[in-house]
Amino acid sequence: MENKTAVKHKKRLIVGISGASGAILGINILELLKENPEWETHLIISRNAKATIEEETSYTIDQVISLADAAYDADNISAGPASGTFKAEGMIIAPCSMKTAAGIACGYADNLLLRAADVTLKEARRLVIVPRESPLSVIHLRNLLTLAEAGAIVVPPMVSYYNKPLSIEDMNRHIIGKILDKFGIEVNDFRRWKGC
Numbered sequence: 235m236e237n238k239t240a241v242k243h244k245k246r247l248i249v250g251i252s253g254a255s256g257a258i259l260g261i262n263i264l265e266l267l268k269e270n271p272e273w274e275t276h277l278i279i280s281r282n283a284k285a286t287i288e289e290e291t292s293y294t295i296d297q298v299i300s301l302a303d304a305a306y307d308a309d310n311i312s313a314g315p316a317s318g319t320f321k322a323e324g325m326i327i328a329p330c331s332m333k334t335a336a337g338i339a340c341g342y343a344d345n346l347l348l349r350a351a352d353v354t355l356k357e358a359r360r361l362v363i364v365p366r367e368s369p370l371s372v373i374h375l376r377n378l379l380t381l382a383e384a385g386a387i388v389v390p391p392m393v394s395y396y397n398k399p400l401s402i403e404d405m406n407r408h409i410i411g412k413i414l415d416k417f418g419i420e421v422n423d424f425r426r427w428k429g430c
């Protein structure tokens with residue numbers, strides 16, 4: 235009998251970080267998935283996100299890139315995630331700027347982040363966007379509605395209170411728990427309502 239070793243492939247998740255406030259959410263997602271043997275992350279950081287990462291966090295761009303299994307330049311429109319043949323369970327954009335939300339809503343795929351999201355929708359894969367802006371204009375709201383109608387799951391980084399957060403880290407963990415829940419990924423210390 236032939237001795238075959240079964241190769242179990244990891245599930246691929248495309249993680250986009252755009253130039254909205256809250257880059258730490260995308261970074262924390264990469265950190266959590268780095269510890270998860272079932273998942274493989276493919277990172278796209280927009281050009282403008284490089285500014286928010288530097289402005290808001292203590293991470294260098296290289297440190298963020300090193301958290302992912304693979305990373306692509308947002309200008310590299312011929313990278314794997316630009317094609318529907320690239321196998322992936324789906325994509326998370328955290329945080330998602332209003333510009334990126336508008337680009338996806340219009341099908342205006344002029345960088346790899348937008349193209350990968352466009353492909354995720356056209357291939358009927360799961361697209362979770364974490365839009366961050368306040369207040370939201372009618373234009374923002376219309377674009378988010380268009381995305382929800384097209385099948386995206388819109389998970390704004392809204393604070394929950396029932397879990398009694400004591401720190402920004404507690405709040406972020408809860409938001410990330412809700413985001414990763416959409417892919418069936420458990421986050422340690424994510425407090426569900428009444429422990430459900």
Ligand SMILES: Cc1cc2nc3c(=O)[nH]c(=O)nc-3n(C[C@H](O)[C@H](O)[C@H](O)COP(=O)(O)O)c2cc1C
Nearest residue numbers: 252253254255280282283289331332333334366367
């Ligand atoms: C420090 C900083 C914070 C920003 N925060 C937001 C934000 O919360 N939401 C948003 O839509 N845009 C925000 N912007 C503006 C976006 O970076 C800008 O619209 C950019 O064109 C987005 O491009 P991208 O989606 O390709 O990353 C911020 C910019 C800077 C420099």
